[in-house]
Amino acid sequence: MYLVFIHEKYIFKHPQPKRPNSLRIYEAHVGMSSTEPVINTYANFRDDVLPRIKKLGYNAVQIMAIQEHSYYASFGYHVTNFFAPCSRCGTPDDLKSLIDRAHELGLLVLMDIVHSHASNNTLDGLNMFDGTDSHYFHSGSRGHHWLWDSRLFNYGSWEVLRYLLSNARWWLDEYKFDGFRFDGVTSMMYTHHGLQMTFTGNYNEYFGYATDIDAVVYLMVVNDMIRGLFPEAISIGEDVSGMPTFCIPVQDGGVGFDYRLHMAVADKWIELLQKKDEDWRMGDIVHTLTNRRWLEKCVSYAESHDQALVGDKTIAFWLMDKKRNGVVGRKEK
Template sequence: TTDTSICIYLAVCTFLKVEPQLHHIKMDDYGVWEIFLPNNADGSSAIPHGSRVKIRMDTPSGVKDSISAWIKFSVQAPGEIPFNGIYYDPPEEEKYVFQHPQPKRPESLRIYESHIGMSSPEPKINSYANFRDEVLPRIKRLGYNAVQIMAIQEHSYYASFGYHVTNFFAPSSRFGTPEDLKSLIDRAHELGLLVLMDIVHSHSSNNTLDGLNGFDGTDTHYFHGGPRGHHWMWDSRLFNYGSWEVLRFLLSNARWWLEEYKFDGFRFDGVTSMMYTHHGLQMTFTGNYGEYFGFATDVDAVVYLMLVNDLIHGLYPDAVSIGEDVSGMPTFCIPVPDGGVGFDYRLHMAVADKWIELLKQSDESWKMGDIVHTLTNRRWLEKCVTYAESHDQALVGDKTIAFWLMDKSIVKSLQ
């Protein structure tokens, strides 16, 4: 076991304490505090693997205990509501070792969207191990070449489907351990399946006890202050992409999942919300360039997207980068060196929404020209990912295509 070094970004704290003993902690010019804990005399780690860890800070709003923003694992103890940060450093013999190479990116993606917890036919929260053994082979048999996994980053509110992230570097402990997730990804690679992570960098949970909100006792540590830092519809916090430490945090996060877990790429959630201060809400995009390059555009967010795509493709040229955008932002899928945002694909949500819209109508009302326009409405040579349905249609306030087609007949057949 190597010595332990802990770095925490704290812009306004007057002291930081690691109990039960006090240790000397240094702060650099950028507000990053660092503590170095040498191993014990017997060579064991100063912090045992599996220990609960928190940071106690004297903040402008009083003394506060927080989970490190960079925590690699967190769990919810029985009978408790907030999650606890866990120091995760298993012995070498318990660490998972990848056995299979990552598949080459196919010319055409056939993506199976999935949620680990909801993947079991039984009324329970499924596990990484069961998904690996029971679900992945079925995905392969169905002819898919990629699996997109939701709800990987830890989230204390399970009903958010994983989109209100509290711990950005920690895989959700509801489904198992980090080693279990690595085993799942390695098995997918053995089957020739790419594994895409549904990554959330567009907003953060507003939890203060186990999330980033109010981390140092202020409203502006990782986020914009005031109304700009709060998403009125999602009830979540919005990152300040103009902050160097926020950029470092998010860029490191993307690299972490690619290197530590061997993900083959990302589907970036809520990119439209990131790129505009109105978040694309109550807004109809007509294609006028003033809608994309006006005062409502969050230039810092667009620059961040360029940076993260440049990082992804610079380190892993075969990695897949998909952005969920409903606005039709120009240059969205043009490489960064050519002046674009740098995504490989735009997630074409209008197509999936169109199928649900049509199923709510009688087929006599369908307009073929409207259907063709929806299917072909994209930038010249822009690659798009289109779904028959995704969680946004099947789970969030609507029904699956199967239910729209069968609906009452399902209930009648059960009587």
């Protein structure tokens, strides 16, 4: 006697919304979205959190930590399986149902995709997959990110290109994501990964021996593929270097992103909350808000996970803290 299990393919019921003229993005981590001390599920996020996001006036939700990762504290950035959704939060169909519900509410769903590095794990990741350290990655020290403790892709390899390009298409085609926020793009584009660097805008900082040309070409190719196969999809790149042509179309010689993630603005708000109001410099604030390349579209947050969780706290807690980094709040009379 044989038992045959037939799994029916999830059928999406609602069309993907059209791209809005102005994105209002709510950044979310499904596992951390519950008010209870548990790892939340795709189903609970779908039923409890998505309606709240819609009610608050957002038109897009960016979901982090989707790709499978063994180390939960990595926030989803040490990916072990690039094609599998995080199993802690539910099944693949649960994730599809979440995205379908978001589309019903008129919300775009953006994925925080990690193509900048991979988990260092050898038992459940790509590292040493064929017994060598160079199957998908650079061999030797160039293949290791010294700060993130992770492996770095060799974007000059045809197999790496096939793997990552098919991965990007998979999430858009199979799960109906509406676009990506590419993580760690600065780390990809330079062999120094942007670490211990202060970018001044001098072109020698962008087009020199430290530029990983293969990585830049990969970004051009993946953006061109996304635009060709999914014209409505949105591509956002996390870059803090100010790389020229970042948001210029590929056919015009650019890298091809629709938006640059403007990290400096969110950092500036936290910096201001650590100072007395009278120490705020208006010229500095205006410069931070307007410091971008001509006509370049940017995504700016009041706060994102980089400010709220990575060694810091939320703006709400900064405001509620009676003592802000030595600045004692004034008592009401």
